[in-house]
Amino acid sequence: MEHHLIRRRRLSVVSDTAPPQVASDPESLLQALGVRFPAQHSWPVEVRCGPVVLRPVHRRDRSSWHEVRQRNAVWNGPWDATMPSGGRATSTDFVGMVKNFDRQARELRTLAFVICWDEHWPRESTPGRRLPLAGQLTISGITWGSANFAHAGYWVDQALAGRGVMPTALALGTDYCFITLGLHRMEVNIRPENAKSLRVVEKLGLRDEGIRERYLHIDGQWRDHRSFAVCTEDVPDGLLGPFLASDTPRWLSGHLRTGA
Numbered sequence: 001m002e003h004h005l006i007r008r009r010r011l012s013v014v015s016d017t018a019p020p021q022v023a024s025d026p027e028s029l030l031q032a033l034g035v036r037f038p039a040q041h042s043w044p045v046e047v048r049c050g051p052v053v054l055r056p057v058h059r060r061d062r063s064s065w066h067e068v069r070q071r072n073a074v075w076n077g078p079w080d081a082t083m084p085s086g087g088r089a090t091s092t093d094f095v096g097m098v099k100n101f102d103r104q105a106r107e108l109r110t111l112a113f114v115i116c117w118d119e120h121w122p123r124e125s126t127p128g129r130r131l132p133l134a135g136q137l138t139i140s141g142i143t144w145g146s147a148n149f150a151h152a153g154y155w156v157d158q159a160l161a162g163r164g165v166m167p168t169a170l171a172l173g174t175d176y177c178f179i180t181l182g183l184h185r186m187e188v189n190i191r192p193e194n195a196k197s198l199r200v201v202e203k204l205g206l207r208d209e210g211i212r213e214r215y216l217h218i219d220g221q222w223r224d225h226r227s228f229a230v231c232t233e234d235v236p237d238g239l240l241g242p243f244l245a246s247d248t249p250r251w252l253s254g255h256l257r258t259g260a
């Protein structure tokens, strides 16, 4: 796959907090950016890659949730899941949603991560629980047994768009699912009209598995989707490290020194 063709250049993270050693390969880059995957899954969990943090949604996020969702209503509208008539609706109240996400995470059916942006990184790092939410990565449909797969849905605050936050968050979440959880396959389904989201999976080198007709109810109608997937065999070194080293996201490029 394309992201295995890592350009061998010497990268170092210019930061007060990152280790001073040169990060010339995905592994040392991950180390410099504080990426660590626990050996065992527990919930709540927080994982980070530099300024991009994934953590559970908390009750105290209520006002920032409403603020960011409202501010991004037009941005997210064409891509947001909706409930078909006759569908079984779950609670739409915020506290009910948090409880529901927590229960599903403990039952290992859905991991609903909030995406946070640590604006003071790399000068200092703020724990994810103290950062406001800036998007969402939901790993749902986790299916065990001979399937061992899940699918991912996401959005990011328009104010942060274009920095490579989402490919970073998706790769981080997928590696968590592969390394810590032991899943085998991650799938992302995207409306063919969603050029910005198609770029996210393209950057990560996910395999295009074709069209699923009228696959999901989005923005009030059943919509066709293009299905993309990655399996553990496709990414023996994980998804995140090779992505950071080969297709350096904009949030990171300002902090890298290239040299011989």
Ligand SMILES: CC(C)(COP(=O)(O)OP(=O)(O)OC[C@H]1O[C@@H](n2cnc3c(N)ncnc32)[C@H](O)[C@@H]1OP(=O)(O)O)[C@@H](O)C(=O)NCCC(=O)NCCS
Residues within 6 Å of the ligand: 075, 076, 079, 154, 155, 156, 157, 160, 161, 162, 163, 164, 165, 166, 167, 189, 190, 191, 194, 195, 196, 197, 199, 200, 203
């Ligand atoms: C799709 C989405 C998650 C991408 O997140 P992101 O963190 O901006 O991802 P990237 O930084 O990699 O940008 C992806 C593409 O968005 C476009 N883009 C860049 N800056 C942008 C900006 N300021 N505003 C809008 N789009 C921008 C570019 O085409 C970019 O590709 P490029 O890096 O090759 O130029 C985000 O656009 C979003 O939340 N959209 C609304 C909800 C949505 O579509 N969810 C996905 C449903 S499948």
